Amino acid sequence: xxxxxxxxxxxxxxxxxxxxxxxxxxxxxxxxxxxxxxxxxxxxxxxxxxxxxxxxxxxxxxxxxxxxxxxxxxxxxxxxxxxxxxxxxxxxxxxxxxxxxxxxxxxxxxxxxxxxxxxxxxxxxxxxxxxxxxxxxxxxxxxxxxxxxxxxxxxxxxxxxxxxxxxxxxxxxxxxxxxxxxxxxxxxxxxxxxxxxxxxxxxxxxxxxxx
Ligand SMILES: [Cu+2]
Numbered sequence: 001x002x003x004x005x006x007x008x009x010x011x012x013x014x015x016x017x018x019x020x021x022x023x024x025x026x027x028x029x030x031x032x033x034x035x036x037x038x039x040x041x042x043x044x045x046x047x048x049x050x051x052x053x054x055x056x057x058x059x060x061x062x063x064x065x066x067x068x069x070x071x072x073x074x075x076x077x078x079x080x081x082x083x084x085x086x087x088x089x090x091x092x093x094x095x096x097x098x099x100x101x102x103x104x105x106x107x108x109x110x111x112x113x114x115x116x117x118x119x120x121x122x123x124x125x126x127x128x129x130x131x132x133x134x135x136x137x138x139x140x141x142x143x144x145x146x147x148x149x150x151x152x153x154x155x156x157x158x159x160x161x162x163x164x165x166x167x168x169x170x171x172x173x174x175x176x177x178x179x180x181x182x183x184x185x186x187x188x189x190x191x192x193x194x195x196x197x198x199x200x201x202x203x204x205x206x207x208x209x210x211x
Contacts, residue, residue, distance in 0.1 A: 061077065062077070062186065063076055063184065064181045064183045064184055065181065066179050068173070068177060068178065069176040070096045070099070070101075070176065071093065071095060071173055072093070072094040072096060073091050073092070073093055074091065075091055076090070076091035076169070076181050076183045076184075077184055077185075077186045078161060078183050078184070078185045078186065079187065079188055079189045080162060080187060080188050081161055082188060084157070085156055086155050086156075087153075088117075088152065089145070089152040089169060090147065090152075093137055093171075095137045095138065095142075099139050100136060100138050100139045101136075101173045101174055101176055102135065102174040102175075103134050103135040105171075105172045106169055106170060106171045107172075108167050108169050109167070109170075110159045110161075112154035112155060112157040113154070114154055114155075116134060116135055116153075117129065117130055117131065117152070118131055118150050118151075120149075137173075147189060152169065152171075154167070161185050163186060163187050163188075164184075164185065165185045166184055166185065167185065168181075168183070169181050169182075
């Protein structure tokens with residue numbers, strides 16, 4: 001299943017467990033629209049967003065990209081969350097060197113509690129688990145973060161995240177160090193998107209986003 005668009009039979013207690021994104025990060029996902037970003041986006045973020053939009057002009061959906069050393073981040077986006085409390089960032093991370101690396105952590109602007117998570121389904125129940133040891137990126141390979149799988153979870157963002165805005169994500173890799181990527185906030189995930197998304201080349205995000 002994709003990252004849930006509807007309340008699931010699991011608890012979402014972000015307020016009660018504010019200190020624990022691992023637990024809070026469960027369901028909710030995409031329900032109501034919120035307001036955002038124009039207030040927080042400085043000119044730099046806007047310029048970056050414009051640049052990202054320009055570089056992705058062939059695609060109707062903006063995507064963010066960045067690189068540091070052998071690490072390449074592409075196809076970064078954040079579907080506008082339905083709940084203002086929690087959002088997920090998806091992207092592809094490629095290691096163009098033979099040496100493996102590890103995505104250890106991330107921070108965001110606007111600030112939020114940021115966690116590396118994986119989502120899985122067993123026995124019909126979805127669950128999310130924090131990647132306590134980070135996300136390994138094997139050498140000469142690409143790892144996809146997408147609905148239903150790995151994602152970067154933003155909990156309790158300082159401002160609501162709204163389509164058209166940008167989240168500046170700083171990813172910290174064990175070897176490559178920090179990679180800053182401006183992530184466009186796109187529309188709510190639709191059923192079409194979770195199946196085949198014409199805006200991203202018909203990719204099934206559960207399999208190989210953007211490939
Ligand atoms: Cu999550």
